[in-house]
Amino acid sequence: MTDQVSISIRNLYKIFGSNPQDALEKVYNGASKKELMDQYRHVLGLSDINVDMHAGKITVIMGLSGSGKSTLIRHVNRLIEPTAGEIWVDGENVLDFSEERLREMRRSSMSMVFQHFALLPHRTVLDNTGLAQSVRGENKQGYEKDALKWLERVGLGGQGGQYPHQLSGGMQQRVGIARALTSNAPIMLMDEAFSALDPLIRTDMQDLLLELQDELHKTIVFISHDLDEALKLADHLVILKDGRVVQQGEPQEILLHPNDPYIVDFISDINRARVLRVRSIMMALGSDLERPIVGEVDAEDTLESVIARSGGDADQNFRVMTDGVPVGFVSMRSLVRALVPSSASAGGMRSKAS
Ligand SMILES: Nc1ncnc2c1ncn2[C@@H]1O[C@H](COP(=O)(O)OP(=O)(O)OP(=O)(O)O)[C@@H](O)[C@H]1O
Numbered sequence: 411m412t413d414q415v416s417i418s419i420r421n422l423y424k425i426f427g428s429n430p431q432d433a434l435e436k437v438y439n440g441a442s443k444k445e446l447m448d449q450y451r452h453v454l455g456l457s458d459i460n461v462d463m464h465a466g467k468i469t470v471i472m473g474l475s476g477s478g479k480s481t482l483i484r485h486v487n488r489l490i491e492p493t494a495g496e497i498w499v500d501g502e503n504v505l506d507f508s509e510e511r512l513r514e515m516r517r518s519s520m521s522m523v524f525q526h527f528a529l530l531p532h533r534t535v536l537d538n539t540g541l542a543q544s545v546r547g548e549n550k551q552g553y554e555k556d557a558l559k560w561l562e563r564v565g566l567g568g569q570g571g572q573y574p575h576q577l578s579g580g581m582q583q584r585v586g587i588a589r590a591l592t593s594n595a596p597i598m599l600m601d602e603a604f605s606a607l608d609p610l611i612r613t614d615m616q617d618l619l620l621e622l623q624d625e626l627h628k629t630i631v632f633i634s635h636d637l638d639e640a641l642k643l644a645d646h647l648v649i650l651k652d653g654r655v656v657q658q659g660e661p662q663e664i665l666l667h668p669n670d671p672y673i674v675d676f677i678s679d680i681n682r683a684r685v686l687r688v689r690s691i692m693m694a695l696g697s698d699l700e701r702p703i704v705g706e707v708d709a710e711d712t713l714e715s716v717i718a719r720s721g722g723d724a725d726q727n728f729r730v731m732t733d734g735v736p737v738g739f740v741s742m743r744s745l746v747r748a749l750v751p752s753s754a755s756a757g758g759m760r761s762k763a764s
């Protein structure tokens with residue numbers, strides 16, 4: 411699997427208002443989003459964003475409403491022009507692109523999946539699925555085979571002749587995904603793609619996305635305001651607040667080492683046993699163990715499943731395996747410690763014990 415950066419956002423700022431360049435000076439001099447609004451009537455959309463999104467991975471952008479998620483994703487295909495900064499896609503600065511090159515990139519390198527499905531009501535499911543190709547000028551014979559294949563793959567085999575209004579919301583979003591896959595673009599931009607769906611259907615769609623991703627390794631930028639969804643999908647998690655990145659990293663790492671009181675608060679309600687995995691808390695092979703090893707667990711197992719295995723015995727140790735090979739140890743004691751939410755390592759919420 412490659413570990414290449416596909417999309418690189420560098421020192422990106424976006425200010426909405428009549429004179430963004432002047433307002434930018436205020437932001438460079440330390441003005442907050444609130445000050446910029448109260449004193450200068452400009453909206454700080456994004457401030458000094460630096461994010462590398464790796465090829466073949468899912469980067470999740472998470473934050474509350476108004477934190478800048480949509481503004482950020484729309485910079486990737488330059489639906490929004492930045493006030494300052496750079497956006498690199500596969501080694502090229504998108505800001506240097508001509509209109510023609512930009513259209514070409516949007517057509518062939520990126521697909522978008524929206525919250526409200528964005529299907530064309532008077533086109534069949536099949537024709538909606540092949541939309542990117544038909545916009546590129548291909549005729550139906552050109553895209554039909556691929557479109558049918560992906561409809562089948564997302565569980566809509568035999569539905570190609572239907573119209574969007576005949577489908578449920580979950581089915582419509584499956585068409586949205588089939589369309590993105592039929593376009594064959596390596597980058598998928600998904601802005602709250604599952605947020606309008608019922609919880610159970612939403613879970614199904616997350617599972618479907620992960621299953622497809624296992625096979626296809628797309629570069630996915632996924633926006634969510636739901637922490638459970640973000641933790642489930644993200645290889646790399648970026649948390650925004652008021653247009654700034656508060657913390658980014660591997661999701662388990664953020665759960666174990668939140669760096670800001672805001673994040674501590676954000677993750678405080680999460681079921682840590684269900685989300686944390688053995689690999690995140692295991693000790694290295696060769697570590698001294700006071701107690702005997704009673705069995706083996708998988709590095710990807712959740713802590714919850716290890717607790718069940720132990721029958722609640724806090725003195726047990728397990729050998730941690732990956733693909734049948736020992737990779738470390740986990741003790742029930744360290745596991746229990748990991749279940750206690752850590753306080754922020756910076757910013758006035760340190761634990762009293764030192
Ligand atoms: N065209 C615009 N003109 C002025 N302000 C804007 C514009 N677009 C976005 N904003 C502001 O920029 C900030 C970020 O908005 P954005 O839509 O990116 O948030 P979001 O995180 O996607 O929120 P949501 O979860 O509600 O979709 C908000 O303060 C918003 O009011």
Ligand SMILES: [Mg+2]
Pocket residue numbers: 479480481
């Ligand atoms: Mg949004």
